[in-house]
Amino acid sequence: MNLRLLPIGLASLLLAACGSAPDTPYFPLASGHRWIYDLHEANPLGEKTETFEITSAGPRERGGDTYWLRRNSLGTEYWLKLDGGNIVRSALRTTVELEPRDDAVARTVLPIAPKLGDSWEQPSQPFILERAVPFRERFLHHESVRFTLAMKITAVDEEVTVPAGTFKHCIKAEGDALIHVLADPRLGGSEVVVKHTEWYAPDVGLIKLQRVEPLETTQIVGGEVTMELQAFER
Secondary structure, three states: OOHHHOOHHHHHHHHHHOOOOOOOOOOOOOOOOEEEEEEEEEEOOEEEEEEEEEEEEEEEEEOOEEEEEEEEOOOOEEEEEEEOOEEEEEEEEOOOOOOOEEEEEEEEEEEOOOOOOOEEEEEEOOOOOEEOOOOOEEOOOOHHHOEEEEEEEEEEEEEEEEOOEEEEEEEEEEEEEEEEEEEEOOOEEEEEEEEEEEEEEOOOEEEEEEEEEEEEOOOEEEEEEEEEEEEEEO
């Protein structure tokens, strides 16, 4: 059977059923991959750089469905599956949970075969926005500051250089959202225009991510987070 002649969704399902990883060139799902990133954060309160890793653990069966697992260096486990023409995250498990916890709504990570102009919505939260006084506190886990990114494929043939090297024929996904925060009780709320950008290289996956959350008040500050691929192991 020539899987290349089949529709993408059907071919992917057949490959998964055979025990092989589906053909998702911009988001490899097979086990044994390891991505090592330089993670840099900067805001008016300071900046830091650290190493962040992601590994792929291959397929798992759950509730009659096939999932593809990824784990990060903090111990969080992401349960991914194919849904129509998209790769979606349907559940996650932290280090303190015995079983994966289903997402309230499955979130699209990336189309299986991204094309220029493809668009989707992606639930998100602030990466670096934080309270500066009277104590420092990130808004990462605040339910009141959840928002939805309007993601779109804006380029399909970019050349991107990161510490791991120069990658050609990359796709670029951009998204933005407008959020409101009570940054100063005297002046009222402030608008923060969140800008999120990701670059993916064929047969490698995510090579760069940039999140900008611009805000600088006496009580709440934003900043920028950049994640660049340092090494990739198959």
